[in-house]
Amino acid sequence: MQESAGLVFVSLQISHHTSAEIALHINGLQVVQGGLDTDVHRCLTRFQWSHLMPTWRYDVGAVVIEKTIVMPHNQNTVCVVYRLIEGDAATLRLRPFLAFRRQDAVLVHESEWPFTLSFTRGLYEVRRDRTDLCLQFGLAPANDGFTCHEVVGEHALYRVEQGRGYDHSEHLYSPGYFTARLTQGQALTFVATTEGREALQCDGLSAVEHQQRRVERLLQMAPPEVVQDPFSAQLVAAADAFVVVPGSRLEETRQARASGDQIRTVIAGYHWFGDWGRDTMISLEGLTLCTGRHAEARAILQTFSHYVRDGLLPNLFPEGEREALYHTVDATLWYFHAIDRYTAYTGDQTLIAELLPVLKSIIDHHVRGTRYGIGVDPLDGLLRAGAPGYQLTWMDAKVDGWVVTPRRGKPVEIQALWHNALRLMADWSTAAGMPDERYGRLAEQVRTAFNLRYWSPALLHLFDVVDGEPGEEINDVACRPNQVFAMSLRHPVLDRMHWEPVLDTVRRQLLTPWGLRTLAPGHPAYKPTYEGDLRSRDAAYHQGTVWPWLIGHFIEAWLKLHPDRVAARRFLANLPSHLRLACVGSISEIFDAEPPELPRGCIAQAWSVAEALRAWLMTDPDRPE
Template identity: 50%
Template sequence: MPATLTAPSPKVIALDGSVPVRSIAGGDLGLLLDREWLVTNGLGGYACGTLVGVSTRRYHGHLIAAHAAPLGRVMMLNHLTEQFRFPDWSAVAVGGTERAGRTGDIHGAHVLTEFRLEMGLPVWRYEAHGHVLEKRVFMPYRRNTTHITYRLLEGSGPVRVKLRPSVHFRGHDAPVVDLPEERPYVLTACEGRYEFSGGAPGFPILRLLMDGESPAFTLDGRREPDVFYRVEENRGYEGVGSLWSPGLFRVNLRAGQDVTLTASTESWDAITALTADQGRAAELDRRTRLVAVSAPAARTGLGAELVLAADQFIITPAGRVEDSARAHAGGDEARTVIAGYHWFTDWGRDTMISLEGLTLTTGRQTEAGYILRTFAGHVKDGLIPNYFPDHEKEGVYHTADATLWFFHALDRYTRTTGETATLRSLLPTLKDIVAHHQKGTRFGIGVDPRDGLLRQGAPGYQLTWMDAKVGDWVVTPRRGKAVEINALWYNALRLLEGWLREAKDEAAGEIGKAADRARSSFNERYWCEKQNGLFDVIDGENGTDDDACRPNQIFAISLPNPVLDKSRWETVLETVRTRLLTPVGLRSLAPGHPDYKSRYYGDLRSRDAAYHQGTVWAWLIGPFIDAWLRVHPSDHAKCRKWLAGFDEHLSEACIGSISEVFDADAPYTARGCVAQAWSVAEVLRCWVLTEPDHERMRGV
């Protein structure tokens, strides 16, 4: 392996004076292995990998297709081995595979001179033997298709491009395994069209098409053993498996020309309806329009990058046909939000928290309405789903806060759009939700008649956003009356009271009285002198109050209807700032607590033990800034400084996006999902919120 080079700092340059190009220098193998790219298709499907082209996760692949339940998201094209042969017969391999026990099969770091995002889409630039080549990857919107295009920018050519596809058909979240020695899959070919099949019954067919000058395919089936996925091993999962390759494509690449490999599970008619060039032009036009309709502060620079990142999470749920049927019957489209890539599906809590940043800030108000109405169709026993499993049609409901966040999201939608028909149609549902909470619903969620506060908790369940669980161990059970649950409960009551008054509904009075009582009890019970802040949970297990310093108390100030007495706002805010604020969000627990963990690392048990015990969460910067501006309404400049760390982070884990979590101590290494919806949404929302002219422009 050649000696690694020291990469200069990532740079951001303007594309056409508005949307920036985020550029990462090549050469440093360690950096290129640690950083990842991601492309999505608006269905929940995606393509992703490391910048150097070596798969380090089970999720890395060029086509992860999203299909209806019970299939869900499936790995279709795991890997592509690439080789360029030049006119003098010299050859360069790029990418490659890391093998168990050695790194000798990793190639190309020394010829990859630059990786960049252009309009959120990945571009690689290779230089070798007097030639400059470029590779681009994109997925057409709402198609389970990936186009991988190569272009010769400089050099006499022709360059002979060799591409060897490798597969292991499985669910995208399924562990890597050792495939059998005998051929596990079947390849059929007809007139340059190739179909690869042999997965489980009902598994889709992988269709491959090579476009270019004199493409040829050589049948050379072989098993590729000992494929090593270093990140999976570090996370405590099986890290060694095998792949199967049917053979390799060869095609000539001349100066100024393109060659494209297309991988798809769509029909041949759908695949060939547009050329790769036409599809790419359409996708670039779609992305240009996304930026153009966003808030003014999100049309250039960091804001524009985050608008494009936000698009990756808004999807039509391909796995749930019933959602689409229900939506179409009412003249709607089904929409939801993927909580994070790679392993999360759509979560109710994450969706409602993210809705304002992902849709309202980006000018996608119509889709915001679709999302709200999609989730409203799943209300049961006064609850919206906690999440939808990848392979299931029905949601799972063990959450105490997602439904309360639904009220908040509906309020932001109504205020931003002025559209009230959705609110009016949902008023009976909202009243029913509150009634279920008042009389008591599932998982021990219900109002305590003694004080009007909301309690929650059932053995073996984790119901708040601090929801880590390993086996039977609920790491942060928080049973009792959690502080943010009651801040959300009060906010929901006040919102409903206002909506009912506007509708001249007599129930508004009783809802208002319930809100008054909850607020009075909250301010009597939650103050913790020891921490100079609020208890995290009161009336917890064994009747105890939890005085751990956590970020949940910030919601007592940040929500539109703050439950905390104004006299205590500044004190709580200062406690959170001094003990929990970092350059990339808020810690989930203050240092000094016996359960504090400084690193989020290791196997599942180790990671979940740290998940909400110090680990920094990026999305919490949103409520912190809301609270800060409530206390210091003109201090936008300081808020912008607190957001600056995220600009640098966009050149780290997943280029152009924001990670789920970070280590609690410096250097605040990114962890968890490499692209998280509420992280992107809240940073984008706050970026627009803290724009100097925002108050004058927004009018709300």
């Protein structure tokens, strides 16, 4: 987690009486030489993760208290629920500390008090000065009330930010504290929300029960063989965090509701990604189809069709804005793959009929040429792409104007996706009673040119890019995972005679326990670790760093050649343990390329979860053919 993303921290003091009064601070925020002054380790006896909710148990003398955190679905609300498990009673003192800001905003160092507090009938509201941020919080039941007592926790340390070379400490502000008596059978719930005062009426135990029922419903929607396995069942629950209603496109949401349609998108990763076209299409099968959420898969595909411009699917929707950015060559081609996977799972041909005009327009724009130098080379049918200052493939790191892996020219996976899209369009247009022979002709031209241009018998793998920019090597000889897609898609572009040496090279040079490296060791640009400041990290992002999502397509290609699920499952043997290592219950964005192979980047990534689940199901020895 990006530690500075927190909005509200809560300090808890528990008091009870035996022969003498005992007071312990749990989650205390007093800073001592860059650390937190807390006695939590002295009384924490158990941690449990269930139904996407964390629960801590604290033993304080004769008193045992459980704390559960739950975020009600589709609300920007947090409930912290306290329950007395053993003992007659305890007095709690709950002090909220505020860093109340957007997660990507600068840290707070203001010497003057930056908040305005108001309260009415047990409901408390904090506004951040000179912003539109407004937070409501309260305690239910109100009990002994709130004491105004301003405290500044100075220089709270964020160690992850410190390691990245960012500003890494800030002041945390507390306007006062609640005092409440906790008794058997009576839970106390601290609620913080930006949803309005109605959300403060949340009953903590009811919120916990609703969350339990929601997760149970999600598991009931999934195929039985999925939820019978503990790892895949956890991933079904984890997938729920990424499928959302777009937050900023309110007009479209209202229109969809008025017409009875759903509107859905996918958050690419937490805590700093929004909805990205590429990530959404790659993740769609694992997040929605493997989990039985077929209606939402359809809604996602429909939603993105409304945003196609000049034959391109959006790359991303910047946070808080309605206008999308379109600088991507692969997101649009992944759209065809996602539609194909949807129809394979559901048998629903009506969506293709609905989207066929949009899909035809996409192909036409690519043949004629569209934005960012994206277009077909008429000499070989291959798809070229590139524009100065832009990063158009999934290897899209850019810092201070430096595009780390520009890959301008004809990237290998773009040809695989382009060929697959053409073959699918040939099938779909024929099934719709409107056959178009040009799709098949162009696909065959692509296949012929690809096998002449990309296979290297000397390297025993595929070139990563051909026809690069002037001044660069015409063929990029780097061994990268992008070549896997030439075999993994429904319509592989690579001749089968080359599969075994290519997969063997990828296995030897790129495969790790967590996924595939983005560059083979030994290359001059190879970076074994993802650490340091932004420039250092972006230099490693696609230059060796391991991405878990790539394992799905590696295994899909591997099983086509080696249909031994038990052997293929060994490639995934370490992934279940990761659910306990970084973000509990989810899968990180990336890992270092060398031992100890630490998880890095976003703590929970949509396509990491999606492709891990898909790969796990593909390698189930008991799965029917």
